[in-house]
Amino acid sequence: MAQHTETDFYQTDDIPKPQTKAIWRTFIILVGLTALEFIFAFSMDAGTARNAIFIILTIFKAFYIVAEFMHLKHETKSLIWSIVIPLALVIWLMVALLAEGSYYYESITNYFK
Amino acid sequence: MSTSTTLEAPNTGTWDGGNEPMKASYGKLMMWFFLLSDAFTFGAFLIVYGLARHAHTPYTGEAEAFTFSTEWWPIPEKVFNAFPGFHGVDLPLAFVALMTMILILSSVTMVLAVEAGHRMDKKDVEKWLLWTILFGATFLGCQAWEWTHFIVGTDEGMLLADGTRVYGANMTVNQYGPPLFADLFFFITGFHGFHVTIGWVLLVIAFISTVNGVYHKRGHYEMVEKIGLYWHFVDLVWVFVFTFFYLI
Numbered sequence: 001m002a003q004h005t006e007t008d009f010y011q012t013d014d015i016p017k018p019q020t021k022a023i024w025r026t027f028i029i030l031v032g033l034t035a036l037e038f039i040f041a042f043s044m045d046a047g048t049a050r051n052a053i054f055i056i057l058t059i060f061k062a063f064y065i066v067a068e069f070m071h072l073k074h075e076t077k078s079l080i081w082s083i084v085i086p087l088a089l090v091i092w093l094m095v096a097l098l099a100e101g102s103y104y105y106e107s108i109t110n111y112f113k
Numbered sequence: 114m115s116t117s118t119t120l121e122a123p124n125t126g127t128w129d130g131g132n133e134p135m136k137a138s139y140g141k142l143m144m145w146f147f148l149l150s151d152a153f154t155f156g157a158f159l160i161v162y163g164l165a166r167h168a169h170t171p172y173t174g175e176a177e178a179f180t181f182s183t184e185w186w187p188i189p190e191k192v193f194n195a196f197p198g199f200h201g202v203d204l205p206l207a208f209v210a211l212m213t214m215i216l217i218l219s220s221v222t223m224v225l226a227v228e229a230g231h232r233m234d235k236k237d238v239e240k241w242l243l244w245t246i247l248f249g250a251t252f253l254g255c256q257a258w259e260w261t262h263f264i265v266g267t268d269e270g271m272l273l274a275d276g277t278r279v280y281g282a283n284m285t286v287n288q289y290g291p292p293l294f295a296d297l298f299f300f301i302t303g304f305h306g307f308h309v310t311i312g313w314v315l316l317v318i319a320f321i322s323t324v325n326g327v328y329h330k331r332g333h334y335e336m337v338e339k340i341g342l343y344w345h346f347v348d349l350v351w352v353f354v355f356t357f358f359y360l361i
Contacts, residue, residue, distance in 0.1 A: 015234045020225060027221045034213055041206065041360055046176070046188065051361050058356040062349055069224045069345045079135040079142070083149055090156040097160050101167030109170070 026068040033061050144339045148346045151308075155350050158301045159357050165293045181271040187290040189359050195262050209359050212255045213351065219248030220348040227341045230334025235323065238334060242320045245344065249313040256306045263298065298358070305354055308347050315340045 037057050044050045067073035072080055125132070135142060172185040179191050190205035197208070222244035229237030266281025271288035273279060279288045287295035319340050328334045 015237075016232045018225075018228060018232065018234075018237070020228060023221060023224050023228065027217070030217050031214070034210075034217070037356070037360060038206070038210060041190070054356050054360045058352060061352045065220065065345055065349045065352065069220055069348075070342055075137060076135045079137060079145065082135070083145060086149055087152060087156075090153065090160075094156070094160050094163065097164045098167055101164035104164075104168045105170075108168075 022068065026064050029064055030061055033057050033064075138335060140335060140339050141342070144342045148342065151346065152350075155301075155304070155353070158297075158304065159353060162297050162301060162357060165297060169291055169293070181289050183271075183291055185290065187294060189361075192289050193259075193359055195267075197258055201268065206359060208255070208259065209355065212252060212259070213355055215248050215252045215255065216348050216351050219245050219252065220345055222248060223341045223344045227334070227338050230328070230337045233329065233334070235326070235329050238323050238328075238337060239320065242316060242323060242337070246313065246316050246320060249309060249316060249344075253306065253309055253313065256302065256309075260302070263295075301354055301358060305347070305350055308350065312340070312344050312347050315343065 037054060040050060040053050040057075044053075066083075072083065133139075137145070166186055170185045172179060172188055176188060176190070179188055181187060181191075193209055194203050194205040195208065196202065196204045222241045226238050226241035226245060229241055264281050264283070266279075266288050270278040270280040279286055281288060282295035282298070284296055284299070285292055289295065319337055322328060322336070323334075328336060
């Protein structure tokens with residue numbers, strides 16, 4: 001019986017009700033954080049303090065996307081750490097190279113003058 | 114006789130494929146590690162952006178008095194202030210705000226498709242995948258417009274020391290600031306757009322398979338889940354690109 005019957009293509013079992021409350025809650029948090037970023041972008045002067053706020057809000061957004069949307073929060077501990085530890089090392093690299101960029105800038109602007 | 118017993122006995126040992134490391138299926142685990150490697154690539158791009166930015170003179174004057182110059186790194190709200198249909202109107206970051214909203218919405222519809230897949234609800238998976246495909250295409254269209262505007266440039270352009278004007282941007286010269294600014298814009302948003310395009314193609318394939326009942330007959334919608342992981346990652350990268358390229 002290689003032929004398909006009609007029932008193959010239609011839902012026959014009972015489908016449980018959608019559980020979407022957590023999804024929409026995460027959505028509202030993400031939109032709220034983005035709106036907050038825009039408020040800071042237009043009400044605050046550029047500088048280290050504003051950049052720090054942006055980075056903190058971005059990390060919060062990243063947390064909600066990875067933990068809830070990508071479901072990482074509900075995986076096993078070993079999987080969570082396998083993903084988080086390498087990324088923490090990337091942040092270290094980032095800080096190191098930003099310092100390097102500042103040093104390079106200081107050198108070319110001050111040394112040759 | 115002996116063959117049938119081997120076939121029927123499930124593999125349960127640690128090293129003969131009987132268990133799932135980290136309680137995640139092979140495909141999902143590999144997708145996670147691929148995304149981790151991809152995060153390194155994007156991390157490298159953003160780190161280079163930060164390094165280049167710190168190695169250039171920052172603009173220190175008033176934001177109102179800002180003019181494009183190769184002397185200093187441009188401030189983003191003066192570069193990204195155009196909106197389709199509002200020619201010459203200064204709308205700082207409005208268009209990128211819209212793009213961000215579209216991508217976050219597409220992430221929500223994607224996770225709703227994954228949720229519907231857990232419930233084996235074929236109709237709902239189709240519906241949410243279709244919304245995700247729609248938002249994904251809209252985002253790509255927005256990015257195409259953004260690139261076109263960036264490449265063509267503004268009416269004024271940038272006045273050079275020898276009296277000539279530069280309009281728009283290419284890999285060697287641009288009206289917004291140092292050459293590296295446009296180079297990094299093309300590389301970072303381009304690489305992200307490339308990822309969105311691939312994700313979009315995967316979504317279309319998943320949609321066609323769902324409509325044909327492939328996953329329903331298979332008994333699970335894990336493929337939608339794996340593509341979902343990739344799609345959320347693309348959204349995640351945009352969150353970082355948005356902060357480091359458009360806000361800071």
